[in-house]
Amino acid sequence: MPAEALSLIPRSEVPLATKDFKSDQEVRWCPGCGDYAVLAAVQGFMPELGLAKENIVFVSGIGCSSRFPYYMNTYGMHSIHGRAPAIATGLASSRRDLSVWVVTGDGDALSIGGNHLIHALRRNVNLKILLFNNRIYGLTKGQYSPTSEVGKITKSTPMGSLDAPFNPVSLAIGAEASFVARTVDSDRKHLTSVLREAAAHPGTALVEIYQNCNIFNDGAFEVLKDKQQAEEAVIRLEHGQPIRFGVDGAKGVVRDSLTGDLKVVDVTEANQSQILVHDAHSASPTTAFALSRLADPDTLHHTPIGVFRSTDRPVYDTLMSDQLDTAIEQYGKGDLAVLLTGKDSWTVAG
Amino acid sequence: MSVETLASAPTATELSAKTEQPVKTEQPVKEVRRLDRVIIRFAGDSGDGMQLTGDRFTSETASFGNDLSTLPNFPAEIRAPAGTLPGVSSFQLHFADHDILTPGDAPSVLVAMNPAALKANIGDVPRGAEVIVNTDEFTKRAMQKVGYDTNPLDDGSLDGYSVHPVPLTTLTVEALKEFDLSRKDAGRSKNMFALGLLSWMYHRPTDGTETFLKQKFAKKPEIMKANLAAFRAGWNFGETTEDFAVSYEVLPAAKAFPTGTYRNISGNLALSYGLVAAGKQADLPLYLGSYPITPASDILHELSKHKNFGVRTFQAEDEIAGIGAALGAAFGGSLAVTTTSGPGVALKSETIGLAVSLELPLLIVDIQRGGPSTGLPTKTEQADLLQAMYGRNGEAPVPIVAPQTPADCFDAAIEAARIALTYRTPVFLLSDGYLANGSEPWRIPEVDELPDLRTQFAQGPNHTLDDGTEVFWPYKRDPETLARPWAIPGTPGLEHRIGGIEKQDGTGNISYDPANHDFMVRTRQAKIDGIQVPDLEVDDPTGEAKLLVLGWGSTYGPITAAVRRVRAQGGRVAQAHLRHLNPFPRNLGRVLGAYDRVLIPEMNLGQLATLIRARYLTETMSFTQVNGMPFKAEQLATAIQEAEDAR
Numbered sequence: 002m003p004a005e006a007l008s009l010i011p012r013s014e015v016p017l018a019t020k021d022f023k024s025d026q027e028v029r030w031c032p033g034c035g036d037y038a039v040l041a042a043v044q045g046f047m048p049e050l051g052l053a054k055e056n057i058v059f060v061s062g063i064g065c066s067s068r069f070p071y072y073m074n075t076y077g078m079h080s081i082h083g084r085a086p087a088i089a090t091g092l093a094s095s096r097r098d099l100s101v102w103v104v105t106g107d108g109d110a111l112s113i114g115g116n117h118l119i120h121a122l123r124r125n126v127n128l129k130i131l132l133f134n135n136r137i138y139g140l141t142k143g144q145y146s147p148t149s150e151v152g153k154i155t156k157s158t159p160m161g162s163l164d165a166p167f168n169p170v171s172l173a174i175g176a177e178a179s180f181v182a183r184t185v186d187s188d189r190k191h192l193t194s195v196l197r198e199a200a201a202h203p204g205t206a207l208v209e210i211y212q213n214c215n216i217f218n219d220g221a222f223e224v225l226k227d228k229q230q231a232e233e234a235v236i237r238l239e240h241g242q243p244i245r246f247g248v249d250g251a252k253g254v255v256r257d258s259l260t261g262d263l264k265v266v267d268v269t270e271a272n273q274s275q276i277l278v279h280d281a282h283s284a285s286p287t288t289a290f291a292l293s294r295l296a297d298p299d300t301l302h303h304t305p306i307g308v309f310r311s312t313d314r315p316v317y318d319t320l321m322s323d324q325l326d327t328a329i330e331q332y333g334k335g336d337l338a339v340l341l342t343g344k345d346s347w348t349v350a351g
Numbered sequence: 352m353s354v355e356t357l358a359s360a361p362t363a364t365e366l367s368a369k370t371e372q373p374v375k376t377e378q379p380v381k382e383v384r385r386l387d388r389v390i391i392r393f394a395g396d397s398g399d400g401m402q403l404t405g406d407r408f409t410s411e412t413a414s415f416g417n418d419l420s421t422l423p424n425f426p427a428e429i430r431a432p433a434g435t436l437p438g439v440s441s442f443q444l445h446f447a448d449h450d451i452l453t454p455g456d457a458p459s460v461l462v463a464m465n466p467a468a469l470k471a472n473i474g475d476v477p478r479g480a481e482v483i484v485n486t487d488e489f490t491k492r493a494m495q496k497v498g499y500d501t502n503p504l505d506d507g508s509l510d511g512y513s514v515h516p517v518p519l520t521t522l523t524v525e526a527l528k529e530f531d532l533s534r535k536d537a538g539r540s541k542n543m544f545a546l547g548l549l550s551w552m553y554h555r556p557t558d559g560t561e562t563f564l565k566q567k568f569a570k571k572p573e574i575m576k577a578n579l580a581a582f583r584a585g586w587n588f589g590e591t592t593e594d595f596a597v598s599y600e601v602l603p604a605a606k607a608f609p610t611g612t613y614r615n616i617s618g619n620l621a622l623s624y625g626l627v628a629a630g631k632q633a634d635l636p637l638y639l640g641s642y643p644i645t646p647a648s649d650i651l652h653e654l655s656k657h658k659n660f661g662v663r664t665f666q667a668e669d670e671i672a673g674i675g676a677a678l679g680a681a682f683g684g685s686l687a688v689t690t691t692s693g694p695g696v697a698l699k700s701e702t703i704g705l706a707v708s709l710e711l712p713l714l715i716v717d718i719q720r721g722g723p724s725t726g727l728p729t730k731t732e733q734a735d736l737l738q739a740m741y742g743r744n745g746e747a748p749v750p751i752v753a754p755q756t757p758a759d760c761f762d763a764a765i766e767a768a769r770i771a772l773t774y775r776t777p778v779f780l781l782s783d784g785y786l787a788n789g790s791e792p793w794r795i796p797e798v799d800e801l802p803d804l805r806t807q808f809a810q811g812p813n814h815t816l817d818d819g820t821e822v823f824w825p826y827k828r829d830p831e832t833l834a835r836p837w838a839i840p841g842t843p844g845l846e847h848r849i850g851g852i853e854k855q856d857g858t859g860n861i862s863y864d865p866a867n868h869d870f871m872v873r874t875r876q877a878k879i880d881g882i883q884v885p886d887l888e889v890d891d892p893t894g895e896a897k898l899l900v901l902g903w904g905s906t907y908g909p910i911t912a913a914v915r916r917v918r919a920q921g922g923r924v925a926q927a928h929l930r931h932l933n934p935f936p937r938n939l940g941r942v943l944g945a946y947d948r949v950l951i952p953e954m955n956l957g958q959l960a961t962l963i964r965a966r967y968l969t970e971t972m973s974f975t976q977v978n979g980m981p982f983k984a985e986q987l988a989t990a991i992q993e994a995e996d997a998r
Contacts, residue, residue, distance in 0.1 A: 011841075024848065026860060055843045060679070071848050071861065076840040078682060079850025080675075081705050087672035091679030091687070092840075095638050095663055099683070099840050117675070120668035321663060328658035335660030337631050338798045341624055345559065346614040346795060347414055349605070 006127060006203040009097045010056050017048040024074040030065060035186035035212035039133065040072055042192045047075075050100070050200055057100045060089040062109040065140050066133035066212070069104040083114025086121040086130065093127050094318040100200070103130040108138050111147040111167050118207075119176035124317040125204035129196075132169055132209045133186075137218035150299050155217075170293040170309055173207045174286045179314040180206035181289065183306045186213060187226050191237075191306065198308055204316045224301050236295065238307030240281040244292075253277070254295065263291040265303055281311045381590075385600045388447030389553065390455035393545070394472045395464030397431050397440045400542040405442025407546055407563060411555035413615035413792055416603030417446040420908065421617075422454035422981065423788045427645065427728040434488075434496050439471040450607035452908040452915075454789060456983040460552075462545055464519070466494045469503060478511035483548070485541065487520035515594055519544055526584035530577050540581035547585020552598050557586065611794040618757035618786035619646070621793065622716065623653035625764025627660055630686045632765070633772055633804035637662045638685035640676035642669055642695065645728040646784040647718040650690045670698035674715070678702060681711040682849075684808060684839035686768060690716040693735045694725065700743050703777055705851045707747040707875065710826075710835045712771035712778075712806075714764075715739075715749075719783040721979045730979025731784035733904050734955035739779040740933060740962065746872045748879040751779040751932035755907035757786050758793035763930065765802060772806045774882055775834040781932070783954070785981045786905045809836035809845055814857070825849060825859040833878035880934050887936040889945075891925035892918070898995045899946035901971070903929040903959055906952055906982060913987035922995050932959070935966065943969045950974060950994040952987055972997075 022044040030036045047057070057075040061067035063082035070077030080088050085103045093101040103121075110118045110132050121128060137155070138144040144157040148169065152161035173181045180202040184195040192210065199206035211222045224234045236246045236254065244254040245268060253268040253276035266272060283289070289310040296304040329335075391408065395401045402423055412419050422443040431438030445455035460481045463469035465488035476482065489504055503509055504516055523544040527537040543564075550557055560582060568575035589595050616624075630637035641651045643666070655664040663680070667673040674689040681687035691699065696717050706713045719735045721727025739751050750770050754763035760782055771778040812821035813836060825847040826835050838845040847859060855862035856870055889899070902910045907928050914926045927942060929935070943949055943963065949971040951960045957973035964970065974990045976982055 026848075053841075053843070055846055056841050058682075058840050070850070073848075075846050077846075077848035077850075078679075078709070079848065079852065080678075081701055081851055084671060084675045084702065087667065087675030088679035088682075090667075090672070091638065091640055091665065091676030091681075092683045093679075094665060094676070095636065095680040095685045096683040096840065116668055117672050120672065321665075325658045325661060325663070332659045335627070335631075335657060335662075337628055337660075340627065340657070340660075341795050341798070342612065343614050345410055345414060346612050347416060348612045349416070349608040349610055 006201055007050065007052065007100065010100050011053040011098060012051050013053045017054060019045045019048060021054060022047045022074050024072050026071045028072050029068065031216050033215040034065070035135065035214070036066055036069070036133065038186045038189065039131070039192065039210055039212060040069065042189050043131075043196065044073070045189075046193050046196050049197070052100055056098055057102070058089075058092060059102045059104055060085045060092065061104040062106075062114055063140070064106040064109045064138075065214075066104055066106040067109060083109055083112070084117060085109070086114060086117040086128065089128050090121055090124070090126045094321050097127070097318050097322060101128050103128055105130060105132050106139075107132065107134045107136060107146045107148040107169070111169060111172070115147075119172070122173055122176040122178040122205050122207060125177075125179050125314050126317045127203065127319075128205050129199050130205065130207045132207060133212040134169060134209050135212045135214035135218055136166075136221050137214050139214045139217055143217035166298055168293055168296070168298065169207075169209045171290060174290045174293060174310060177286075178207050178310065179204045179312050180308070181310045182207070182308040183209040183211070183304075185211045185222060185225055185306060195308065198311060202311055203319075204314055222301065225304055225306075234302050234304060236303060236305040238279050238281070238292065238305050238309065240279055240308065240311075242279055243276040244279050244305075245276060254292070263288070263295060265295065281308045283310075284312055286310060381595075382597045383554075383600055384597055385602065387449065387601065388445065388451065389460065389599065389601055390443065390445045390458045391460045391462070391549065391553075392441055392443040392458035392472060392475070393462045394439055394441040394468035395542070396433055396467065397426060397428065397438050398433065399440070399464045400539075401440045401442050401464070404542045404546045405444060407560045408549060408555065409444055409615060409790060410559050410563070411550060411557065412444065412446045413613070414559050415556055416605070416608075417448065417601055418450050418604040418607045418792060419444060419446040419615070419790075420451055420454045421445070421790045422785070424980070425729055434465055434467050434493050436467050436471050436497055439468050441468070441472060446601060448602040448604050450604060452912040453981070453984050456985050460549075462549065464488065464541070464545070466499055466503070467497045470497045470499065473509075476512070479513065481513045481515065482509060483515045483517060483545070485519035485545075486516045487518045517548070517588075517594070522584065522588060523581050526580055527577050530573060530580070532573070532577060537577065540578050543578045543581040544585035544588070547582040547587075548589045548595075549585075550582075551586040551589030552595060554598060554600050557582070608792065609794065613792045613794055615790050616758055616761075616793040617788060617790040618754065618760040618782055619649040619718070619788070620653060621758050622754070622760035622764050622780070622782060622787075623650050625761040626650075626654065626688055626714070626768070627657055627662060628761070628801055629765045629768035629804060630662065631660065632801050633686050633768065633806060635684065635686040635806075638677060638680035638687045639664045639690065640667055640673040640680065640687070641665070641690045642667050642673040644670070644692045644695050646720055646787045647690045647692050647695075647716065649787065650716065650718075670695040671702060674699040674702040674713075678706055678709070678711065678713055681706070681713050682709070682839070684837070686712070686714075686772070688714040688716060690718070692718050692720045692728075693722045693738065696735060696738055696742065703749060704743040704745065704747045706777040707743070707749060708851050708854075709849050710775045710875075711837070712775055714767050714771055714778055714780060716764075716780045716782065718787045719781060721977070727979045729784065731905065731981060732954050732977060732979065733781075733783055733906070734958065734977065735781060736903075736932060736955065736958040737961070739781055746876060748876050749777050749779055749933065750774070750879055750882055751781055753781040753904035753930060753932055754786060755904060755928055755930065757789050757791050760786060761793070761796075765804070766930070769802060769804055770882055772804055773834065774832055774878060775837055776879065781904060783905050806837065809838035809842065811844065823847060824857045826854055827857050828874070833874060833881060882934050884931040884934060884936055886938040887927050887929065887942055889925050889927045889942055890914075893923050896923045896925035897947040898923075898991070899925045899927060899942070899949045900991055901927050901929065901943075901949055901951050901959070901963075902953070903932060906954065909982035909984050909987050910952055912984035913982075913991055916984065916988040917991045917995065920992070922992060924991055924995060929959070932962070940967050943967055948972060948994060948997070950991060952976075952982060952990065954982070
């Protein structure tokens with residue numbers, strides 16, 4: 002059974018395969034770029050949705066990741082810098098029979114397009130937004146981005162960047178997002194599982210994908226990828242499960258009774274029962290937000306990945322469509338002649 | 352002296368009408384005079400309800416069958432400080448027993464609700480005109496606030512005017528004493544008292560206003576009754592008081608109107624209806640992406656009321672998202688529109704360029720206002736022509752259509768949609784504040800008279816590769832129109848990607864090839880240059896004119912009125928008005944060449960003149976005005992006369 006979010010989208014009559022989603026265009030990212038892994042994961046995952054491929058649309062802005070639509074054999078638009086969420090909003094709100102995906106980057110979504118991103122999230126338009134975060138400007142050759150750590154030495158900041166970074170997950174939760182997740186380019190299994198949940202979510206889903214730029218910011222997420230380091234650095238969130246990580250789950254997240262904030266503790270017999278159980282479906286965004294703040298912006302230690310928040314909230318395009326139906330119920334289907342004539346007309350006889 | 356001749360020099364048509372003929376009435380108590388036309392200006396504080404009063408008087412006048420034209424004029428502030436000059440709001444209405452073209456130059460009647468309204472407007476009112484003032488507001492303090500050291504009502508400064516001092520507030524409060532209202536609340540109905548008085552004075556039918564008040568205040572019966580009582584009291588006051596010894600009749604403009612059903616309509620309303628009609632005629636859902644901006648917001652308001660026509664309105668987070676959403680909807684197969692004013696166009700420029708590159712239909716409605724920057728939000732100007740023409744990076748041609756009267760906004764919207772849909776291109780619709788808020792009678796078209804705008808989405812492959820494979824090429828063009836196919840998501844087999852990067856001719860794939868870019872730039876230009884637009888029609892009754900007066904957009908009314916005046920004085924002048932600014936009509940060059948001199952009046956510093964000179968190497972004479980107001984016919988007539996005399 003298709004999820005509710007997909008119920009209006011026509012199904013493919015024949016089973017599709019990964020190759021059906023590959024366009025005939027040569028992929029032109031730098032060799033070794035993390036974007037390849039994401040593209041492969043998305044192309045590999047798409048057949049699983051069972052949707053008619055002509056009803057899938059990828060819309061992107063500008064940046065390395067925004068070339069993504071050219072490589073998907075679906076409908077697609079490579080638009081202008083930062084505006085993909087706005088364009089996709091128009092498409093999704095006028096065509097509820099489409100599965101609309103936005104591909105964007107940290108510069109595209111959080112700098113030039115920050116306004117459109119937060120408003121798409123608050124409206125809860127039926128969009129799936131894949132935010133490729135490599136913490137650098139790649140296409141313009143290596144300036145710091147709004148997610149770069151403070152003090153980043155780049156071409157535009159030879160003495161180090163001055164501005165504090167955004168945490169995209171915190172930002173999205175603060176912007177009333179109904180679905181927020183984070184995953185990593187190289188972990189195909191996790192990436193696919195997050196995509197699956199995002200696709201099934203009715204409304205806007207924001208998926209932050211940590212993506213390695215091997216040219217301008219290589220190794221930015223190494224701490225989360227290196228097996229040994231990752232055990233201590235990565236917190237895997239699973240709905241309904243206690244939030245534990247580290248070797249043999251030796252560490253856990255508990256609520257600090259003094260501040261109400263969350264903190265990481267060594268799990269003991271005594272505190273085991275206090276380990277927070279992850280509730281992605283909580284109506285309140287408070288705990289999800291607190292989880293998003295666990296990560297150290299510089300070292301990325303204690304970075305949660307997985308679905309932070311997945312709650313049901315009215316979907317903009319559904320509401321918009323409902324208003325049209327209601328208007329027809331109340332006033333009948335629009336009659337142009339009646340509209341043009343209005344209430345105050347007069348007739349001039351010949 | 353007749354009121355009519357005070358207003359301005361009469362036009363040829365106007366001269367044919369007789370003025371000041373006493374007519375017999377059933378009530379011989381008061382004299383009734385017949386006029387061929389009247390210009391009334393209601394003026395008061397922003398909070399005095401002058402726009403509503405003017406609207407109601409206009410509706411009464413329209414239903415009576417006069418031809419009419421209106422000019423609302425109000426400050427950008429919602430409630431500017433009370434009693435100050437910047438806070439004055441006015442509404443001018445010109446109505447006649449014959450066809451008229453403008454809201455009139457000079458009022459024959461001024462209704463001034465306070466000293467500020469008198470001071471701000473009296474300069475436009477010729478001596479001999481009637482001035483009705485609310486004496487209750489002429490307190491020392493109120494007069495000092497606007498710089499009257501002495502009371503203008505008795506210091507002789509209004510000598511020569513026919514002044515009617517009326518304690519409007521007191522009379523209104525008195526009339527409403529049976530209601531349980533404070534003096535302040537009762538006084539609020541003084542605009543209805545004034546409306547009642549003027550309605551009596553000009554024999555206006557009152558049923559419409561009574562019905563209007565009953566509907567508007569249906570949920571507040573006390574307020575409804577109070578307003579009705581004030582309105583009737585104003586009428587009765589006119590009938591009984593000796594101060595108003597004469598009332599006036601302006602007969603219906605029977606000859607001005609061809610057979611048909613009419614209504615009064617403002618430019619923004621006509622434009623909104625044009626968009627709804629275009630969606631209907633194209634059999635496409637209408638999608639508006641917009642961000643509120645004066646003076647365009649009324650279109651967003653209006654379209655949001657018509658969801659039962661399948662109209663989707665999206666109030667975006669900013670101007671860029673407004674057009675972005677519209678473009679997204681266009682990709683999905685909607686008739687997509689964004690509405691804005693000049694500052695909004697500046698923000699939308701990049702997306703307009705994307706639409707040029709994507710070659711999708713999109714309407715960009717620019718209700719021009721005074722600029723630059725924030726400029727004069729509530730005033731009119733035509734200074735966005737060059738922005739519409741050239742305001743984008745790269746070679747990004749966009750067709751431009753400009754309506755010429757409030758009612759014409761309906762047809763212009765449909766024409767803009769025709770071009771957008773036929774040629775798969777963004778199109779500018781350049782209206783302005785004067786058209787947007789002004790109103791005139793409109794002959795309501797029969798729905799089956801409207802053009803068929805249906806278009807065909809791509810359904811299948813359109814190209815055969817060398818190996819015989821059938822494929823879909825998103826940039827393979829129609830050889831006639833050069834339009835590319837519109838293949839909307841959901842169509843099996845036509846999956847394709849488009850974007851702002853240069854595309855290879857035909858396939859639409861990314862291409863950085865120099866020769867291909869050169870070809871694509873020229874092809875996009877050729878597509879716009881090749882748009883079929885009707886030839887420019889020239890009005891040259893004698894065929895002997897040496898001077899052509901050429902205009903575009905909202906100056907049509909004032910220019911035509913001025914040309915009539917010049918011709919009535921024996922001048923030989925040709926007139927033509929451009930609806931299509933890009934591309935120009937094919938015959939424009941020939942038309943320009945047929946006259947010794949070309950005069951171009953514009954509410955900017957000569958933008959059309961610049962385009963004409965660049966395109967045809969024709970030297971023209973510019974007559975320009977950028978004071979936020981439409982041209983006055985008299986002023987223009989003088990300019991035309993001077994241009995005609997210049998040899």
